[in-house]
Amino acid sequence: NIAERLLRVMCADLGALSVVSGKEFLKLAQTLVDSGARYGAFSVTEILGNFNTLALKHLPRMYNQVKVKVTCALGSNACLG
Numbered sequence: 468n469i470a471e472r473l474l475r476v477m478c479a480d481l482g483a484l485s486v487v488s489g490k491e492f493l494k495l496a497q498t499l500v501d502s503g504a505r506y507g508a509f510s511v512t513e514i515l516g517n518f519n520t521l522a523l524k525h526l527p528r529m530y531n532q533v534k535v536k537v538t539c540a541l542g543s544n545a546c547l548g
Contacts, residue, residue: 469496469500
């Protein structure tokens with residue numbers, strides 16, 4: 468069931484492949500599996516929170532990081548990083 472859901476996410480956005488193959492994601496997945504085995508089923512949404520709220524919280528920082536990279540790539544003197 469988990470593998471099928473991961474496959475659906477990856478098909479929707481191939482960029483997610485790098486996320487689900489990372490060490491940190493594997494640690495998270497293992498923790499969720501271990502917790503489920505120990506304590507039974509639980510709602511991931513309740514545990515991890517609302518992904519939209521989380522994304523909006525981090526979006527401004529991510530935007531600024533990308534803006535600096537693009538500015539540097541274009542050779543502007545305003546490059547800060």
